[in-house]
Every structure is written in structure tokens, then in C-alpha cells.
Amino acid sequence: MLRNNIYYSIKPLVPRRLQIIARRCLVNQKLTRCRDVWPIDESAKRPPERWSGWPAQKQFALILTHDVESAKGQDKCDELMRLEEEMGVRSSFGFVAEEYELAPEIRHRLTDRGFEVNVHGLRHDGKLYKSKKSFQTQALRINRYLKEWGAAGFRSPSMYRNLEWIHDLQIEYDASSFDTDPFEPQPDGMRTIFPLFMGTNSHCGGYVELPYTLPQDFTLFVLMRQKNIDIWMQKLDWIAKNGGMALVITHPDYMNFSGKNLGIDEYPAAYYKEFLEQIKTRYEGQYWHVLPREIARFWSKNYGSGSHE
Numbered sequence: 317m318l319r320n321n322i323y324y325s326i327k328p329l330v331p332r333r334l335q336i337i338a339r340r341c342l343v344n345q346k347l348t349r350c351r352d353v354w355p356i357d358e359s360a361k362r363p364p365e366r367w368s369g370w371p372a373q374k375q376f377a378l379i380l381t382h383d384v385e386s387a388k389g390q391d392k393c394d395e396l397m398r399l400e401e402e403m404g405v406r407s408s409f410g411f412v413a414e415e416y417e418l419a420p421e422i423r424h425r426l427t428d429r430g431f432e433v434n435v436h437g438l439r440h441d442g443k444l445y446k447s448k449k450s451f452q453t454q455a456l457r458i459n460r461y462l463k464e465w466g467a468a469g470f471r472s473p474s475m476y477r478n479l480e481w482i483h484d485l486q487i488e489y490d491a492s493s494f495d496t497d498p499f500e501p502q503p504d505g506m507r508t509i510f511p512l513f514m515g516t517n518s519h520c521g522g523y524v525e526l527p528y529t530l531p532q533d534f535t536l537f538v539l540m541r542q543k544n545i546d547i548w549m550q551k552l553d554w555i556a557k558n559g560g561m562a563l564v565i566t567h568p569d570y571m572n573f574s575g576k577n578l579g580i581d582e583y584p585a586a587y588y589k590e591f592l593e594q595i596k597t598r599y600e601g602q603y604w605h606v607l608p609r610e611i612a613r614f615w616s617k618n619y620g621s622g623s624h625e
């Protein structure tokens with residue numbers, strides 16, 4: 317935690333290019349030590365108790381999500397929405413409520429066209445969980461945005477999390493965790509490729525935790541400088557084989573739709589398109605593709621605290 321505090325306090329002073337170069341070195345060092353748990357942690361494939369499969373006997377679930385980190389990312393939401401509409405898929409977009417000037421019309425366009433919006437924190441500064449008291453104060457504001465946007469879900473900036481405290485949020489699901497991702501600042505994974513119901517002692521209430529199960533685009537294409545989608549497909553095939561949930565996070569901020577003049581923190585949006593095409597080609601008709609809100613409702617109904625009655 318101390319290292320993270322130092323990182324966030326000096327981050328604004330370090331040029332973006334230097335930040336990325338430093339992070340590339342760290343990722344490379346870690347990679348050699350983490351080969352047995354990344355991108356695949358074999359222990360994560362065990363299905364939950366009483367597991368009776370996905371609706372309509374589908375082999376696996378596919379959930380697409382995006383975090384919109386900055387105004388630059390917000391400006392690219394329409395293009396990403398169009399790409400997904402062309403491919404016949406839908407996703408959720410998470411906006412950072414107080415980080416940049418929000419464009420409510422983009423949010424409305426998304427929901428009108430069958431996409432989902434959620435709250436990706438208040439600020440992207442790593443301070444949400446500094447103390448319980450400050451979390452509770454911020455939770456009130458987060459709840460206000462959830463209500464105003466008609467959102468059912470939350471994802472913490474940088475995947476910092478305290479799954480106990482998150483019970484203060486009025487959410488149906490949280491998506492601030494992963495099955496395995498040793499490159500995140502809070503690197504402990506949930507070690508499952510299935511959703512989890514996070515109940516409370518009071519017998520009712522609780523939310524569904526949705527870990528992401530494919531590596532983040534930023535890690536693969538910006539930090540590891542991968543030039544193809546092989547790692548995504550390797551992991552997807554493994555999830556499909558084990559009947560889990562493929563949950564993907566990508567960021568419009570880092571997608572380059574023109575294919576020209578790639579910035580240091582960008583990758584071609586064509587990679588994402590190719591990924592969607594490959595899923596269709598390999599697994600047409602075999603996966604349950606829904607929005608995070610829908611999988612959370614399915615999970616809560618079948619595996620939630622009231623599901624025994």
C-alpha cells in the first residue's frame with residue numbers, strides 16, 4: 317500500500333512516456349516469476365457448488381466491459397459503440413464520475429441503444445480506500461451517481477478493492493477483481509472464472525462479484541507490446557473448455573481507430589475487432605452473451621443468499 321501511495325503522489329509529476337517505460341520494466345520482471353499463474357491459473361477453473369450450467373445449455377458466458385479513463389476515451393465511445401453494433405454485441409461502459417467533464421448525451425446514447433453504463437469510481441487517483449470513513453463519504457456520492465445514471469454496477473479505479481466495504485454501495489454487482497492478474501497494484505486474484513455472490517450476515521442483500529478473466533488491453537498491448545491477440549484467444553479457449561465466464565475489459569482511451577500514428581499508450585482497435593470476430597468464428601451459438609447486469613441477476617437468483625428457499 318505504501319508503494320502505491322508513493323506511486324500516486326509522484327505520478328502527476330512524471331511524464332506519461334516515462335511512466336509507461338517504467339511500468340514496462342516492472343511487468344517484464346514480474347512476467348518471468350508469474351508464468352504458472354498468468355495468463356492461466358489452473359486452480360481458477362473449479363465450478364461453484366451446485367453448479368448447473370449457463371442458461372440454454374450454453375458452453376460459456378461472454379461479458380464485454382469498457383473503462384473510460386479520460387475525456388479522450390469518452391470522445392471515442394461512439395466509435396467503439398458502432399464497432400460493437402456492427403459485430404452484433406453489447407457491452408457496458410464505466411465512467412469516472414468526477415475525473416473529467418461528463419457528456420450525459422453519450423451515456424444516454426449508450427443506454428438507448430442497448431448498452432449499459434456503470435460507475436468507475438469518482439476519481440482515478442487510487443485514494444478510494446484510504447480509510448473507512450473517507451470511503452463511506454465517497455460511497456454516498458457514488459450511490460448518487462448510480463441512481464442518477466440508472467446504473468447497477470461499480471468498478472474501482474485501478475482495481476483497488478475492499479469487498480467488505482463495497483457493501484455500502486447500492487449495487488447489483490461489483491467488477492473490481494480478476495481471476496489472476498499479478499500485474500495489478502493489488503495483485504491478489506479471486507482464483508475463479510465464475511461470478512461470486514458476496515452475501516451479508518443479515519441473510520438478505522449482497523451483490524455479485526464479477527472478476528475479469530481475460531488480460532486487460534493495456535497490459536497486453538501497451539505494457540507487453542503484444543502485436544497479436546494470441547494470449548486473449550489462448551485464455552478464451554481455456555475458459556470455453558472449462559465452461560466459465562469470459563469477462564473482458566478494454567479501454568476506448570487506448571484504442572486507435574484510424575490505425576495511424578499510434579501513441580505510446582495506444583493499440584489498434586482492429587485487435588479488439590479481430591477478437592470479437594474470432595469468438596464468433598470459433599464458438600458461434602455456443603456462448604451466452606449478455607450485459608454484466610444480466611449475468612449478475614442470473615447469479616443472484618440462482619446462487620444468491622435467497623436461492624436456497
Ligand SMILES: [Zn+2]
Nearest residue numbers: 383385473474
Ligand atoms: Zn480505470
